[in-house]
Amino acid sequence: MEYLALLMFACICLxxxxxxxxxxxxxxxxxxxxxxAALFGAFDTSYLSAFPSRIYGxxxxxxxxxxxxxxxxxxxxxxxxxxEKLLTSMAQLFSRFPGGLAISVxxxxxxxxxxxxxxxxxxxxxxxxSLPTMLKRGYDTSLSTGVICATGTLGxxxxxxxxxxxLGDVLSNAYQRAQLDMGNFNPDTVSVxxxxxxxxxxxxxxxxxxxAYIVIVTWVKPEMAPASQQDSEKVSWRVLVSALLxxxxxxxxxxxxxxxxxxxxxxxxxxxxxxxxxxxxxxKQLTLxxxxxxxxxxxxISSMVFMILIGASLFSLVFRGLxxxxxxxxxxxxxxxxxxxxxxxxxxxxxxxxxxxxxxEITFVVIPIVxxxxxxxxxxxxWLGIMIAVNLQTSFLTPPFGFALxxxxxxxxxxxxxxxxxxxVLPFILIQLIVLLALALFPQLATWLPxxxxx
Amino acid sequence: ACGEKDVAATNDVAPQKTYxxxxxxxxxxxxxxxxxxxxxxxKYVNDMSNGxxxxxxxxxxxxxxGFQVFDEVSTxxxxxxxSGAYYWKGKAPAASFFAAVPFGMNAQETNAWLHYGGxxxxxxxxxxPFGIIPMAGGNTGVQFAGWFNKEIxxxxxxxxxxxxxxxxxxxxxxxxxxVPVNMPGGEIFSSLQSGALDASEWVGPYNDNAFGFYKxxxxxxxxxWQEPQATLEFLINEQAFNALPADLQEIVTVAARAVNQDMLxxxxxxxxxxxxxxxxxxxxxxxTFPEPVMAELKKLSSAVxxxxxxxxxxxxxxxxxxxxxxxxxxxxxxxxEQAYYENRQ
Amino acid sequence: MFxxxxxxxxxxxxxxxxxxxxxxxxxxxxxxxxxxxxxxLRYGFNIGSIALQxxxxxxxxxxxxLGAAYTLKHxxxxxxxxxxHRGSEKAQAWINLFGTVFLLFxxxxxxxxxxxxxxxxxxxxxxxxxxxxxxxxxxxxxxxIYALAFTLGLQGISEVGRNILILQGKLKIKNExxxxx
Ligand code: NA
Ligand code: NA
Numbered sequence: 001m002e003y004l005a006l007l008m009f010a011c012i013c014l015x016x017x018x019x020x021x022x023x024x025x026x027x028x029x030x031x032x033x034x035x036x037a038a039l040f041g042a043f044d045t046s047y048l049s050a051f052p053s054r055i056y057g058x059x060x061x062x063x064x065x066x067x068x069x070x071x072x073x074x075x076x077x078x079x080x081x082x083x084e085k086l087l088t089s090m091a092q093l094f095s096r097f098p099g100g101l102a103i104s105v106x107x108x109x110x111x112x113x114x115x116x117x118x119x120x121x122x123x124x125x126x127x128x129x130s131l132p133t134m135l136k137r138g139y140d141t142s143l144s145t146g147v148i149c150a151t152g153t154l155g156x157x158x159x160x161x162x163x164x165x166x167l168g169d170v171l172s173n174a175y176q177r178a179q180l181d182m183g184n185f186n187p188d189t190v191s192v193x194x195x196x197x198x199x200x201x202x203x204x205x206x207x208x209x210x211x212a213y214i215v216i217v218t219w220v221k222p223e224m225a226p227a228s229q230q231d232s233e234k235v236s237w238r239v240l241v242s243a244l245l246x247x248x249x250x251x252x253x254x255x256x257x258x259x260x261x262x263x264x265x266x267x268x269x270x271x272x273x274x275x276x277x278x279x280x281x282x283x284k285q286l287t288l289x290x291x292x293x294x295x296x297x298x299x300x301i302s303s304m305v306f307m308i309l310i311g312a313s314l315f316s317l318v319f320r321g322l323x324x325x326x327x328x329x330x331x332x333x334x335x336x337x338x339x340x341x342x343x344x345x346x347x348x349x350x351x352x353x354x355x356x357x358x359x360x361e362i363t364f365v366v367i368p369i370v371x372x373x374x375x376x377x378x379x380x381x382x383w384l385g386i387m388i389a390v391n392l393q394t395s396f397l398t399p400p401f402g403f404a405l406x407x408x409x410x411x412x413x414x415x416x417x418x419x420x421x422x423x424x425v426l427p428f429i430l431i432q433l434i435v436l437l438a439l440a441l442f443p444q445l446a447t448w449l450p451x452x453x454x455x
Numbered sequence: 456a457c458g459e460k461d462v463a464a465t466n467d468v469a470p471q472k473t474y475x476x477x478x479x480x481x482x483x484x485x486x487x488x489x490x491x492x493x494x495x496x497x498k499y500v501n502d503m504s505n506g507x508x509x510x511x512x513x514x515x516x517x518x519x520x521g522f523q524v525f526d527e528v529s530t531x532x533x534x535x536x537x538s539g540a541y542y543w544k545g546k547a548p549a550a551s552f553f554a555a556v557p558f559g560m561n562a563q564e565t566n567a568w569l570h571y572g573g574x575x576x577x578x579x580x581x582x583x584p585f586g587i588i589p590m591a592g593g594n595t596g597v598q599f600a601g602w603f604n605k606e607i608x609x610x611x612x613x614x615x616x617x618x619x620x621x622x623x624x625x626x627x628x629x630x631x632x633x634v635p636v637n638m639p640g641g642e643i644f645s646s647l648q649s650g651a652l653d654a655s656e657w658v659g660p661y662n663d664n665a666f667g668f669y670k671x672x673x674x675x676x677x678x679x680w681q682e683p684q685a686t687l688e689f690l691i692n693e694q695a696f697n698a699l700p701a702d703l704q705e706i707v708t709v710a711a712r713a714v715n716q717d718m719l720x721x722x723x724x725x726x727x728x729x730x731x732x733x734x735x736x737x738x739x740x741x742x743t744f745p746e747p748v749m750a751e752l753k754k755l756s757s758a759v760x761x762x763x764x765x766x767x768x769x770x771x772x773x774x775x776x777x778x779x780x781x782x783x784x785x786x787x788x789x790x791x792e793q794a795y796y797e798n799r800q
Numbered sequence: 801m802f803x804x805x806x807x808x809x810x811x812x813x814x815x816x817x818x819x820x821x822x823x824x825x826x827x828x829x830x831x832x833x834x835x836x837x838x839x840x841l842r843y844g845f846n847i848g849s850i851a852l853q854x855x856x857x858x859x860x861x862x863x864x865x866l867g868a869a870y871t872l873k874h875x876x877x878x879x880x881x882x883x884x885h886r887g888s889e890k891a892q893a894w895i896n897l898f899g900t901v902f903l904l905f906x907x908x909x910x911x912x913x914x915x916x917x918x919x920x921x922x923x924x925x926x927x928x929x930x931x932x933x934x935x936x937x938x939x940x941x942x943x944x945i946y947a948l949a950f951t952l953g954l955q956g957i958s959e960v961g962r963n964i965l966i967l968q969g970k971l972k973i974k975n976e977x978x979x980x981x
Contacts, residue, residue: 016880017880017883018883018884018895018898018899019879019880019883019884019885019887019892019895020879020895020896020898020899020903021872021877021878021879021899022877022878022879022880023877023878024877024899024903024904024907025899025903027903027907028899028902028903028904028906028907029903031906031907031910032902032906046477046531046532046533047518047532048910048914049527049530049531049532049914050518050519050523050527050532050533051910051911051914051915052526052911052914052915052918052919052942052945053519053520053523053526053527053532053918054519054520054523055911055915055945056520056523056526056918056941056942056945057516057519057520057522057523059857059861059865059941059944060520060522060857060861060941062857065831065835065856065857065860068828068831068860068863068864069831069832069835072828072829072832173516176483177483177484177514177516177517191644191645193645260649261645261646261648261649261651262649262650262651263649263651263839264645264646264651266835267651267835267838267839269835270831270832270834270835270836270838270839271835271836271839273832273835273836274832274833274835274836277832291829292822292825294828295825295826295828295829296821296822296825298825298828298863299821299824299825299828299863299864299867299870299871300867300870300871300874300876301876302828302860302863302864302867303863303864303867303868303870303871303876303877304871304876304877304878305864306864306865307864307868307871307877308878311907314907317518320517320518357880358878358880360878522930526918526921529921530917530918530921541930542930543930544928544930545927545928545929545930545934545936545938546925546927546928547925584925585921614846615846615847616846617842617846617848620932621930621931621932622932625931625932626932626933628932629932629933634842634846634847634848635848635850635931635932635933636842636848636850651842651843
């Protein structure tokens with residue numbers, strides 16, 4: 001009977017491929033499954049009565065309140081063209097050096113990621129602004145598209161990040177459950193703030209490796225990223241500084257207050273969003289039309305995220321009612337090789353699911369099932385969270401269904417072949433996997449900063 | 456006498472009906488103290504009924520979020536719940552009085568009021584419209600006033616103090632000039648560390664030690680004026696209970712009563728040990744509020760409760776019963792328990 | 801004749817949810833400003849208001865519960881875009897028609913049905929917050945579940961109509977791109 005739960009999961013994956021909105025597919029398929037199973041006496045329908053209580057729990061989740069606030073902040077930065085200014089002035093400054101344009105794209109991507117980090121917005125902005133410039137200056141198409149896609153996904157891993165907020169919420173519940181189930185009343189709790197701190201070094205490592213890759217490519221094949229011949233472009237330092245200042249300020253307000261523990265992520269998100277609004281007004285970039293675009297985009301993204309959460313909560317009720325959790329526990333406990341095998345399997349499964357599912361679905365559907373088991377095997381929650389986050393970030397880049405690739409395809413010139421984009425991201429996927437491996441071998445990369453910030 | 460006839464005779468008896476219940480709680484599964492209560496209850500019932508009534512316990516969030524226990528039992532999604540009545544203040548203001556009353560009775564006295572002073576009857580009356588039968592389901596004993604990063608020397612020190620504190624105690628704290636802050640459990644710790652919170656109350660040494668508060672706050676204040684005891688509750692869906700045969704109903708009732716006492720015993724034993732650990736190993740500084748601070752808080756408590764009684768007739772009714780029992784027991788305990796506490800020093 | 805009537809229904813529902821969405825969108829600005837104030841009041845003036853904190857949460861909940869229909873109308877709910885975007889206009893219409901009838905409608909009807917006791921119980925006692933100084937409006941907050949089921953269900957009716965019209969060749973699909981995080 002327990003295998004019904006796995007059958008349901010498989011059916012949902014198939015149904016999802018049809019392409020109807022994920023939230024409703026998750027909820028609808030689960031509901032149909034529960035109904036059919038109940039007809040055969042294989043499902044206790046009283047599980048379903050917990051649904052309204054669960055929705056109400058979602059309505060009152062204070063941690064997740066950070067989601068619309070961060071989205072709002074990102075939307076303001078995008079619509080107020082703060083990113084655009086930064087990109088243009090950095091490009092002017094660095095295009096004189098071989099590989100300089102690619103490196104400035106990476107650095108701008110990092111700065112945007114550290115101020116908020118909506119992947120779609122970053123990739124689209126850079127795809128519209130930098131891609132034509134890079135191609136005009138003779139950059140290799142694959143290299144250019146690869147750099148843009150990869151740096152665009154940095155927003156996922158470099159805090160503040162919505163992915164980390166969602167993961168933090170799921171993991172803190174899982175961690176508490178795991179510790180108590182073990183009878184180990186270890187005082188540690190894991191919060192969104194811990195994950196933010198844990199993601200800083202791996203995020204920076206990614207940036208460093210991206211840049212290292214660009215430098216090596218430029219050195220080996222200078223024709224792939226030539227220096228600009230035009231001397232006419234005079235760089236005004238004043239313009240650069242004024243372009244750099246807003247994101248740097250927001251970054252220090254948001255990240256600073258979270259990492260020092262002075263504000264909860266939700267509070268910091270609110271202050272950051274307000275700050276972005278003030279900056280946009282000061283720069284006279286915020287028209288009523290732009291504001292409405294910001295608000296409507298925030299509304300749509302929030303609805304999208306929370307509807308998936310509601311759909312996933314119905315899924316998990318039915319999954320539990322069908323005995324799925326017990327089944328997964330059994331499978332993992334019988335694995336030879338213990339925690340290492342279990343971790344590798346989970347990471348591979350997440351990586352593979354990443355080809356078809358979004359990070360939100362994976363976070364809400366898969367992580368709550370597997371995380372408590374892994375944590376009970378003694379894994380560090382911050383380390384596990386960062387491993388999952390880097391893994392999910394990679395799924396944005398993996399062809400054919402990586403979202404970053406879709407966004408870039410959407411704005412890139414038709415003359416650029418999709419295959420060139422795929423080829424371009426391959427080295428970056430490799431870098432992601434190297435960082436995953438580094439994290440596996442040196443967990444301190446993720447745990448050192450939170451351990452020292454919050455001893 | 457061969458066995459054949461006996462076998463036939465037992466075969467004639469219809470197989471006894473078995474029941475499977477769900478019990479949802481407001482605590483994480485296996486949470487020290489609080490979470491152990493429902494686990495023990497389920498085991499007692501299963502053993503005593505020889506498996507005829509089996510109860511599956513769900514931690515907070517496994518089936519429903521911790522604060523949704525009441526709704527879930529009321530609508531019958533789960534047959535039972537384990538929680539604390541002060542969480543239902545928004546549904547029935549009088550509920551708080553069955554959990555904890557600032558400067559009210561201690562555990563021994565509260566149990567006496569509930570079971571021999573008319574308390575449980577009022578409690579049943581209160582939950583009747585929701586289709587729920589309440590039973591006392593454990594007690595933490597006297598709690599601690601909380602973890603503070605600022606010393607409290609006068610009542611003015613409470614002014615502007617940001618503290619996580621709920622229940623009637625939260626209202627009192629607010630009137631004393633404090634700022635009650637609402638915050639998810641997972642964020643209390645880091646907020647105390649960073650100064651986003653100045654103080655937080657939790658339970659007592661046993662639970663607080665496990666939560667690691669000593670890493671985030673300097674002073675540990677006793678005694679818990681806001682919760683001189685805290686009664687936990689079993690919530691039972693009325694229809695489900697009435698559908699049980701009489702013997703199973705009795706088993707449920709007795710098991711609840713056993714857990715009610717058992718939890719108090721466990722807290723009493725473990726609190727003492729945990730406080731030793733906190734003081735000796737973690738160098739926690741234990742403090743008490745000065746007399747005038749306590750006197751002021753007591754005055755404010757009476758005012759808050761009087762206001763609550765004015766606004767809600769059921770509060771007035773419960774408070775009257777509570778108070779009249781309290782007056783008598785206080786007089787009696789002054790010359791018995793209290794006198795003995797002083798004598799034995 | 802039928803198509804004309806159908807088009808009218810579609811446009812009526814669309815206008816309703818469009819207006820609602822544009823109104824609700826202002827709440828996103830409100831939660832930003834209110835959260836900022838909560839922080840300033842607490843850190844700057846040692847003033848804390850649980851009512852204010854709860855207002856932010858209520859507004860936040862209203863955004864995604866009442867904004868879901870608007871989001872559906874604007875194709876904002878993420879899809880697994882493996883085959884969908886390669887399909888013809890008619891294929892997409894079939895998928896949307898199938899999904900609305902067999903996934904959206906059952907879920908919304910079930911949601912309203914299973915929540916009815918839950919919400920009615922809250923209304924019957926005009927449930928208040930359990931926090932000191934919290935809002936006495938818990939029953940309104942819970943009613944958002946009905947509001948979601950109703951507005952999203954209504955938008956579902958419009959989607960059915962629209963997709964039938966598309967299949968009849970009487971309407972062009974408008975391909976608004978999905979918003980992304
Ligand atoms: Na970010
Ligand atoms: Na307490």
